[in-house]
Amino acid sequence: NWSWRPSPERGPITKKATICTLCEGGCGIRARLVNGNRAVLLEGNPEHPINRGGICPLAASGLQFLYAPYRITQPIKQTQKRGEASGFKPIPWDEAMSELLDKLVNLRTGGTPHAVACITGQGQGSMRDLWQQFFDAYGSPNFFQMPSHSDSLKLAAFLTLGKEEPLAFALEKASYILSFGSDLIGGWGSPGRMLALWGDWNAAQSENKTPSAKIIQIESRCSMSAAKADRWIPIIPGSEAALALGIAHVMVKENLYDTSYVATNVFGFEDWTDSQGKARQGFKSFLLASENSLEEASRRTGLEPAKIVELAKDFATQPNAVAVWGKSRDLPEKVHHELAFLALNVLKGNLKSQGMISLAPSVPLGPMPQVLADEVAQQGLARKSLDQVKAQDIPLSRKSLYGFLKNLSEAPSYPIEVLMIHEANPAYSLPGNQVFQKAIQKVGWVVSFSSYMDETSLQADIILPNHTAFERYDDVIGVPGLPQAYYAVAAPILPPQWNTRHSGDVLLQMSKNMGGSVADALPWKSYDAFLQDRVKGLAASGRGAVAQTSARQLQETPEGASPKANYKDGADLWKKLASGQCWYDAPQNPLQLVQSPSGKIELAFQSLQSKELEAGKDEQCLPNFSSIALSGNEKEYPLTLVSYQALFLSHGYLPNPPFMTKTLWDFILRNDDSFVELHPETARSLGLDEGNRAVLKTPAGECIVRVHLFPGARLDVIYMPQGLGHKAYDQYIQSKGANPNELLEVQMDPVSGLGTAWAARAQLRRA
Amino acid sequence: MSEEERKQSAVRFGMVIDLDKCSGCMACSVACQAENNISFRPDETNKLRSITWMEVFYLQNGKDYGEYQYTYLPRPCMHCDAPHHAPCTFVCPVNATTRNEENGIVEHIYPRCIGCRYCIVACPYHARDFNWWDPSWPKSMESMLNPEVSTRMRGVVEKCTFCHHRLLNARAKAYLEETDPDKATYLPACAEACPTKAISFGNLNDPESEVAALIKDPRAFRLLSKLHTEPKVYYLSKHDWVRKQADKGF
Structure with a gap:
C-alpha cells in the first residue's frame, strides 16, 4: 500500500530477559524481539526484585541507542585537525589496534608508561576492574573514573567507620525520611528501586495497610520529590548540611538523641584527648557552641528556629527515621557535609544491627590474578598520578578527575601522550567542562571507545567503537544505596549490529600482544570468559543466592540471614545470571565492621590529619558546615x-x-x-x-x-x-x-x- | 444506536491512574510511543502539532513558594462510555471512529479516516492528534517498529487505543488455552511500564478486578465529569486542589 510509509517486517515474537546497564541501578528488563533479530521494545522484568516490572523512561527508550543514527559503525581515524567532524575516515580494526598497540609499547620501551591515562564512565562493573588491572600491569597511575557521589560518600564512611565503602539505606523499612536535597523519585540511588518503593508507600497510604513512610523533602527548589512529599521544607540552596547540624544541635541540647547508643558505640561525642595528650573538642560541645546555635542554623538555612526544633523532634521520636542526602548520583559533595548528614544519623542510632544505615556489602567475585609488575611498570607506578602532583595539602586526597584535568591543562609535571576515554563524555557532562577542552589540547593522542559520535569522540584522534549496552556482556556489582549485596550479568539481547568490538576484548587483545607481565595479568581469552571466571569465583564462595521471583525476598532479607545457595556451581550460576536473574546476599551489621582508630563510630575523626588541625582548629576533624564561597562579584552577578x-x-x-x-x-x-x-x-x-x-x-x-x-x-x-x-x-x-x-x-x-x-x-x- | 438499544457487555476496559503515586517520570508516554509506532520529528516542541497518545498535563495549586505544589497528569484517551456515543464517534461522518461495544474500547480505523478532524474538535480531552506529515523515523530506527501496530499515514487522525492489539493477543491466547476469551485481561504498554505502579488497568465490570475496587476509593475522580462523557479513565488524588481542577477543562 503506502510505499512511503515503513511497514515493519512481521515474524514470531519472543522475549529475552537481561539487566539494564544504562545506569547503575541494576534493573531487570526484557526485550521483545521479532524474528529473534529485531528488538522492538524494552519493558521492565516483573520477576526482577529491584524494579519489579517497572521501567524508567531512559530504559524504555533504550533501543534508540542501539539503533541510533549517530552510532559509530566501525573504527575511524581523524585525518585532519582534531575536532574536525569531517576528518574521520574508516580504518580496519587490525590497523587501528596495532596503531594503539605501537603507541603503548613505545611508551613502555621509552620508560614512560605513566604518560598513558584513561577516563572511564563505568563506575561499578567488572570493566572498571579490568582497566585498573591493565593500568597496574602496564605501569601507569593515571586511571580515572567520572565523578560519582560515592567518591565522597566512601570517604565519610572511612572517617566515621574506618571502612572506605559506600553507605546503604534500608529505606524499605523506613517510616520517616528526612531527605536533604535528594530527589528520591527523580533518580537518586537506583531509580527502579526508589520508584517501586514510592509506589508501595503510596499504596499503603490508600489501602491503610502497613505504615507508610512519611517524606520530608528539604531543598530550595520545588522538585518533583518536594511537590509529592508529605512536607516540603524550602531552604537557602546549599545549606542542607547546616540544617542537619541545626537539627543535631536541637537533638543534643534537648537530649533527644539516642544517649545509650552514643555512650556505647560512639567516639568523639564528648571532648577527648589525642595521642599527644592534647585536649580536643568533641561533637557535643561543638554543636552547643555559639557558632552552631539554633539562631545560626536559622540564619544559614533561612528557616525559622521553631521549624528546625519541630523537625528535630519529629526525627528524634519516629521509630524508623532516617536522613538521606546527595543531590546527584554523579557528583561528589563536600566531605565535611557528608559527615554532618551521617552524624545526624549517628545521633539517631541508625548505624547498628538491623539499623537504617549500613555499609554496602562487597560481592565475593573471583579475584584478579596478582599483578607482577615488571621494572618498567614499577617505575611508572612510582610516579604520582597527575592529579596528585600538587595535592600535598589535601589530607585525604583521592583520585580526582578534576585535579587531573586541571593540572594537565595548566603546566603538567609530565606529559600525557595517550588518553583513552571509555563510555564517558566529559566534554559535555563534566561540570566546568571547559577544563576538559583545555586539558585535551595537551594530550598527544586521544582514543575514544564510545559507540556514539558524542562531544568527546569528536575530539578523538581515533575511535575504537564499543558495542552498545544491549549487544554485549557486562555486569553490575552492587546497587547504589541498597543494603543487600547484589550482582547481575547483562547479557546481549542481539548480536552486534555493526563492526564494533567490546572494549574489554580490545583491552585483552592489546595485553596479549604486549606479552610479558601485562599479558600474565590479563590472561583471559575474551571479556565473556573473564566475567565467567569472576562468576565461578562467586559460586565458589558459596555465599548468597539467586533471587527467584519479584517477591520482596531480596530487599526483605534481614541481616545475618544469608540465603541458602540455590546454584550448583559456577556454570549453573552463570547460566542463571545470563538469563536475567540476579544474585544477592544479606546486609551487614555496620557495628561489626568498624575499623576506625578508636574501634568505635567516630564523630571526631582521628584519621583526618591536616595542617589546620595541627594549628588547633578542632572543628576540622568534626562534621561541620561551610557555605560555599562562589567566585564573582555580587554586584555583577546578583x-x-x-x-x-x-x-x-x-x-x-x-x-x-x-x-x-x-x-x-x-x-x-x-x-x-x-x-x-x-x-x-x-x-x-x-x-x-x-x-x-x-x-x-x-x-x-x-x-x-x-x-x-x-x-x-x-x-x-x-x-x-x-x-x-x-x-x-x-x-x-x-x-x-x-x-x-x-x-x-x-x-x-x-x-x-x-x-x-x-x-x-x-x-x-x-x- | 439509541440508549435503549445499547447492550452493556460484561467487559468494559478501564484505567485508574493514581496521581499520588505518579512521579512524573514520563515512562508511560515513552513506552506508548515505542509500542504504538508513534513517529517523531527533530523538533517536537510545538505541542499542537506533536502526536502524543499518552499526553501529560501539568497541574498546580496556585500557591506561592513554600506552599507551591504541582503534579503531572497522564492523559490517555478516555474511551468515553456515554450511552449514546462518545463525543468523537458521534461526529465522525465516515464511521472511522467507533466504540467497540464488546469491550468499550473506542477505536479509530485509519483507512476509513478522511482527515476532517471533526473528532479532534469534539474531544474535550484533546486526546486526538492529526498526522500533518508523513510519519518518519531515522532510517536505522525503523528496525524498532512494532509489527503489531500499523504505522499511520499523512492526513489521518490517531489516538490511544488502550493497546487493543494486546487484547487481541490475550484473546487469541485464551482461545488456544481453551479458556473464556471474555475473561482475558491484559496491560497496555503505559500501565506495564509505570515504575511506581500508578496505572492500573482491567475490566471495570468485573467486581473482582483491581480497577473496580480502586474507582470506589474516596480519592477517585474523572475529568470533566459534568459533560457526562463517562470516561473509563479514572484518577486518584488525595489533594482537593487536584480534584477540583478535574472539571475545569484543559
Missing part, C-alpha cells in the same frame, strides 16, 4: 544559578533520546531554546516575563535561555536542568538548548581534592 537533574531528561553519558525529548514540556524546551526557572517576582524585578529570551551569564560563561516563571523557585535563584545543549550527535539531539555544565563553578573539596559543583553566581538580562 543571582545564583543552580542546576538540577530530572528522570525525564538524560544528562550523563547518554544523550536525551528522541522519545524522551518528545515528552519535554514546552516550558523546558521550545524550538532550540531551553528554559531557566525563575520565581515570578525575581523575573519581574529583572523586567522579564514568561517565555522571554535572556542572556544568562556566570563567571564561567554565558548562553541564551528563555524564562519560565515557576513559583517553586526561590527568590533570586535561577534553576536550570541538566541534559540539554548538546553540540554533537544528530538533528534530533544537537543544538537544543543550553548546557549548564558550561556555566557552573567547580570547587575543590579541601579534604578530598574532589571537584564539587552545582552552582555559580549569575546574572540574567533580556536578550
Whole structure:
C-alpha cells in the first residue's frame, strides 16, 4: 500500500530477559524481539526484585541507542585537525589496534608508561576492574573514573567507620525520611528501586495497610520529590548540611538523641584527648557552641528556629527515621557535609544491627590474578598520578578527575601522550567542562571507545567503537544505596549490529600482544570468559543466592540471614545470571565492621590529619558546615544559578533520546531554546516575563535561555536542568538548548581534592 | 444506536491512574510511543502539532513558594462510555471512529479516516492528534517498529487505543488455552511500564478486578465529569486542589 510509509517486517515474537546497564541501578528488563533479530521494545522484568516490572523512561527508550543514527559503525581515524567532524575516515580494526598497540609499547620501551591515562564512565562493573588491572600491569597511575557521589560518600564512611565503602539505606523499612536535597523519585540511588518503593508507600497510604513512610523533602527548589512529599521544607540552596547540624544541635541540647547508643558505640561525642595528650573538642560541645546555635542554623538555612526544633523532634521520636542526602548520583559533595548528614544519623542510632544505615556489602567475585609488575611498570607506578602532583595539602586526597584535568591543562609535571576515554563524555557532562577542552589540547593522542559520535569522540584522534549496552556482556556489582549485596550479568539481547568490538576484548587483545607481565595479568581469552571466571569465583564462595521471583525476598532479607545457595556451581550460576536473574546476599551489621582508630563510630575523626588541625582548629576533624564561597562579584552577578537533574531528561553519558525529548514540556524546551526557572517576582524585578529570551551569564560563561516563571523557585535563584545543549550527535539531539555544565563553578573539596559543583553566581538580562 | 438499544457487555476496559503515586517520570508516554509506532520529528516542541497518545498535563495549586505544589497528569484517551456515543464517534461522518461495544474500547480505523478532524474538535480531552506529515523515523530506527501496530499515514487522525492489539493477543491466547476469551485481561504498554505502579488497568465490570475496587476509593475522580462523557479513565488524588481542577477543562 503506502510505499512511503515503513511497514515493519512481521515474524514470531519472543522475549529475552537481561539487566539494564544504562545506569547503575541494576534493573531487570526484557526485550521483545521479532524474528529473534529485531528488538522492538524494552519493558521492565516483573520477576526482577529491584524494579519489579517497572521501567524508567531512559530504559524504555533504550533501543534508540542501539539503533541510533549517530552510532559509530566501525573504527575511524581523524585525518585532519582534531575536532574536525569531517576528518574521520574508516580504518580496519587490525590497523587501528596495532596503531594503539605501537603507541603503548613505545611508551613502555621509552620508560614512560605513566604518560598513558584513561577516563572511564563505568563506575561499578567488572570493566572498571579490568582497566585498573591493565593500568597496574602496564605501569601507569593515571586511571580515572567520572565523578560519582560515592567518591565522597566512601570517604565519610572511612572517617566515621574506618571502612572506605559506600553507605546503604534500608529505606524499605523506613517510616520517616528526612531527605536533604535528594530527589528520591527523580533518580537518586537506583531509580527502579526508589520508584517501586514510592509506589508501595503510596499504596499503603490508600489501602491503610502497613505504615507508610512519611517524606520530608528539604531543598530550595520545588522538585518533583518536594511537590509529592508529605512536607516540603524550602531552604537557602546549599545549606542542607547546616540544617542537619541545626537539627543535631536541637537533638543534643534537648537530649533527644539516642544517649545509650552514643555512650556505647560512639567516639568523639564528648571532648577527648589525642595521642599527644592534647585536649580536643568533641561533637557535643561543638554543636552547643555559639557558632552552631539554633539562631545560626536559622540564619544559614533561612528557616525559622521553631521549624528546625519541630523537625528535630519529629526525627528524634519516629521509630524508623532516617536522613538521606546527595543531590546527584554523579557528583561528589563536600566531605565535611557528608559527615554532618551521617552524624545526624549517628545521633539517631541508625548505624547498628538491623539499623537504617549500613555499609554496602562487597560481592565475593573471583579475584584478579596478582599483578607482577615488571621494572618498567614499577617505575611508572612510582610516579604520582597527575592529579596528585600538587595535592600535598589535601589530607585525604583521592583520585580526582578534576585535579587531573586541571593540572594537565595548566603546566603538567609530565606529559600525557595517550588518553583513552571509555563510555564517558566529559566534554559535555563534566561540570566546568571547559577544563576538559583545555586539558585535551595537551594530550598527544586521544582514543575514544564510545559507540556514539558524542562531544568527546569528536575530539578523538581515533575511535575504537564499543558495542552498545544491549549487544554485549557486562555486569553490575552492587546497587547504589541498597543494603543487600547484589550482582547481575547483562547479557546481549542481539548480536552486534555493526563492526564494533567490546572494549574489554580490545583491552585483552592489546595485553596479549604486549606479552610479558601485562599479558600474565590479563590472561583471559575474551571479556565473556573473564566475567565467567569472576562468576565461578562467586559460586565458589558459596555465599548468597539467586533471587527467584519479584517477591520482596531480596530487599526483605534481614541481616545475618544469608540465603541458602540455590546454584550448583559456577556454570549453573552463570547460566542463571545470563538469563536475567540476579544474585544477592544479606546486609551487614555496620557495628561489626568498624575499623576506625578508636574501634568505635567516630564523630571526631582521628584519621583526618591536616595542617589546620595541627594549628588547633578542632572543628576540622568534626562534621561541620561551610557555605560555599562562589567566585564573582555580587554586584555583577546578583543571582545564583543552580542546576538540577530530572528522570525525564538524560544528562550523563547518554544523550536525551528522541522519545524522551518528545515528552519535554514546552516550558523546558521550545524550538532550540531551553528554559531557566525563575520565581515570578525575581523575573519581574529583572523586567522579564514568561517565555522571554535572556542572556544568562556566570563567571564561567554565558548562553541564551528563555524564562519560565515557576513559583517553586526561590527568590533570586535561577534553576536550570541538566541534559540539554548538546553540540554533537544528530538533528534530533544537537543544538537544543543550553548546557549548564558550561556555566557552573567547580570547587575543590579541601579534604578530598574532589571537584564539587552545582552552582555559580549569575546574572540574567533580556536578550 | 439509541440508549435503549445499547447492550452493556460484561467487559468494559478501564484505567485508574493514581496521581499520588505518579512521579512524573514520563515512562508511560515513552513506552506508548515505542509500542504504538508513534513517529517523531527533530523538533517536537510545538505541542499542537506533536502526536502524543499518552499526553501529560501539568497541574498546580496556585500557591506561592513554600506552599507551591504541582503534579503531572497522564492523559490517555478516555474511551468515553456515554450511552449514546462518545463525543468523537458521534461526529465522525465516515464511521472511522467507533466504540467497540464488546469491550468499550473506542477505536479509530485509519483507512476509513478522511482527515476532517471533526473528532479532534469534539474531544474535550484533546486526546486526538492529526498526522500533518508523513510519519518518519531515522532510517536505522525503523528496525524498532512494532509489527503489531500499523504505522499511520499523512492526513489521518490517531489516538490511544488502550493497546487493543494486546487484547487481541490475550484473546487469541485464551482461545488456544481453551479458556473464556471474555475473561482475558491484559496491560497496555503505559500501565506495564509505570515504575511506581500508578496505572492500573482491567475490566471495570468485573467486581473482582483491581480497577473496580480502586474507582470506589474516596480519592477517585474523572475529568470533566459534568459533560457526562463517562470516561473509563479514572484518577486518584488525595489533594482537593487536584480534584477540583478535574472539571475545569484543559
